Amino acid sequence: MSQRRVELTLTVNGQRYEAAVEPRKTLADTLREDCGLTGTHLGCEHGVCGACTVLVDDEPVRSCLMFAVQCGSQAIRTVEGLADGDRLHPIQQAFWEHHGLQCGFCTPGFLMLATSVLESRPDIGDEELREVLASNLCRCTGYQNIITSVHAARDQMRS
């Protein structure tokens, strides 16, 4: 049943968005419908596939499992905020150069997950990185070139 709406202000990619949403509305739906940021995709809506991964205060979260009303003051980052104008972020560039995507649907989630881990742990080893990347599902690439891409971005971001 539809519920009373709550007014809130979200800070996404450094921009402020005013929205009035039902308390039950997920962060993912709010980003997509109220902020117009449709780069965050929904693959399962029950927190397994990770396609909807965004960063909340630089931590990766499943935006399908978080309510918008839970993130009033935190800084949210989505795939739309990665590039600097026309200049791609190293992780985006690496996915492009190493064929880290095919259909591209799961890609925003992987990019945000990888960005988070490479920012917080620039020296992370291959095995641990693999475990982190196991958070998300991809159906096209068999993960081979996702690993190659994230390794390349790690090297690029260290230098």
Added chain:
Amino acid sequence: MRWTGRSLRRFEDPALVRGLGRFVADVADQHRGTLHAAFVRSPVPAGEIRSIEAPPGAPVLTAESFPGIRTMCARLDRPDFVALETPVLASDAVRHPGEPVALVVAGSRAEAEDLAEQVVVDIEATRPVLDATAATDPDAPTVHAGLDMPMGNNVVLDARFATEGLEAAFEEADEIVALDIRAHRQNALPIEARGALAAHDRGTGRTTLTAANQMPHMLRTALADILDIGEAELRVVTPEVGGAFGQKMCVPREYVALVAAARLLGATIAWIEDRSENLLASWHSRDHSYLLRGAFNRSGMLLGLDADIVCNIGAYSNYPVTFGVEPLMAMAELPGPYRLSQYRVRSRAVTTNMCPIAPYRGVSRPVLTLAMERLMDTAARRLDLDPVEIRRANLVSEFPYSMPTGLPVDPGSYVETLDAAVEALDLEGFRRRQQQAAAEGRYLGVGFSVFGERTGYGTPAFAARAMEITPGYETVQLEMNPSGDVTARIGASPHGQGLATALSQLLADELGVEPRQVAVVHGDTDTTPYGWGTFASRSMVIAGGAAKLAAERLAAQLREIAAHHLEASPDDIRLEDGSAVVAGTSVGVTLPEIARIAHHSSHLLPAPMEPGLSVSATYDPGGTFSNACHAAVVEVDPDTGHVRLERFVVIADAGLEVNPMIVEGQIHGGVTQGIANALYEELVTDDDGNLLTASLMDFLPPTVCEVPLIEVTHVQTITDASITGAKGVGEGGAIGAPAAVLNAISDALSPLGIEVDEMPATPSRVRELIRRAQSTTTGGPT
């Protein structure tokens, strides 16, 4: 060739990595005023609908809301085929769990789902039949009561083929190997589930369906036929599509209902499937069983093959390819790349109260390859032969070869890829390591899988299945703009394969332009020529072939204009680096100059040439076979039944590789789905038909941790079966991998006498086999 053969970065990617790709849900969410639909679905597998009660005033649409709507029914013109009609919304009976009964329209998806929950569908549940073999029992419930079933209860296709000397081959045999192969029910599982947005324009009377789909033109025709409206009133757009693997090929009932609702209400309505709906009632796949008997002589030669194939096709037919694709492909292609003269097969489709089946990457070939490759390994063990040697002895090595069913096999590298896999693995070294491991009580195994992947087949191949709707050809329209850039409009409908990039490479070489100057337009029935879309590993072969033919025509026209302009012979003109030059000289004219003449100074064209630079070509080939050898190395934990993949080697021959990076990506993805099919993914239903794996907590696609490094080596056998030299590659990974994995597990567990013939080989199945083997040898349970 300047561009063909290069791993060019994809033009598709910059938008996708920036989150600017527009998938159907993105289009819906960006459109203001979109209404949202939710479907009310049957909670039971079988029953009679007594009533449908909606909350007062709720916008609930049922079959009664659409009186003019027809049923969906695709047919095969064969005497052994029973056509099944699918209502768009169920009105009298429900025949599978999740069958759509009504749709609810509201301002948001959440509100639509709330309302859908309040719709009460009173169904008198009846006894379902879920298993295909059980369904053929005369006493089993009949899924489509009242339909004449002359071939047996619920049997909707019963196809047979036999050569004359089959019995003699079995009498002559030194060893007869019998197998019972089972491939359980699975789901193609694109990460983007299905979805569509129907927008009715009351001004023009036209409806645009934006949909996650692989066959936009076919979908438009189907909508016009089923809704009985003019095809000109419809436009189908396929925006970015988030993976499909066959699941977005056939026409969904939901899309038809959505278009009908949008026209009825004069509205824009979205339906975005959720994951549970997708697992329950999108399209399922596999669910085949093969009873197989192979007759071998002492040296391992396959003398005869006898197969009884049963495909559980669920409650209805898909549209347009029909359920016949499963048993008929299995029957036609079972012998694979092994020389065989005596073959008998019976292949049935059986309807049950399960979700309908539609093609999934490889369709029947992952299972038929599993069947043949398990046969080879089992025969080798019985005859004390090496699994590599028995394959070498039987593999086709002289071409052209014709399968016993008459299917022609063009040149490939079956023996060569096997030999290369043996070398890549260091098989001798592995066998030593395996023995050492055995001494430590560890179970290591290696498995091979050699197969051909029939690809790029056009109308003749589909016509052989007697399909009323016969797919096959592709058309490419090519236009050089006044600036010298090129627009290619194609009927194929790529959704992640990078076809736009690969076609631009091919066209760039033909026309002497840069790939970035080629815009490939696809996925819009208003702007592209009629075609069959992207499925069956066909696009590079068929759309690529049509692109090459169109480019040859355009190049001829460019050469003729240049020759006229330069007072030379067209035969002496070469198109290169953006110019038309007289061979061996520096005399030339740029392509933009020619294009300006053709468009803006057409009075200067050689008579009787028409203004403009626009050509079209169609390609409709008979088909080709790409091939590969897969080899898996596994370690099985006997205590848990867990299988760890240590290595996975692929020697792949896809003919000419236009973009090797893309080819390798297709192999990676296909192999991973094959591994998933072999080990993890299964739709499990209880005895009442309830799906127990309705979320990704229970249906288990692999993560990066389950997939080993996939070591790919490329071989390129070029044949004249494809005018570009390219053979298809989209499905091969998924076709070969299950057999390699199950052979490797069987090799690992051979000290226990275990053969694994059922996929997925989940830990519980492997444990059960070990338990049984140990209780047989020790006389007690472990």
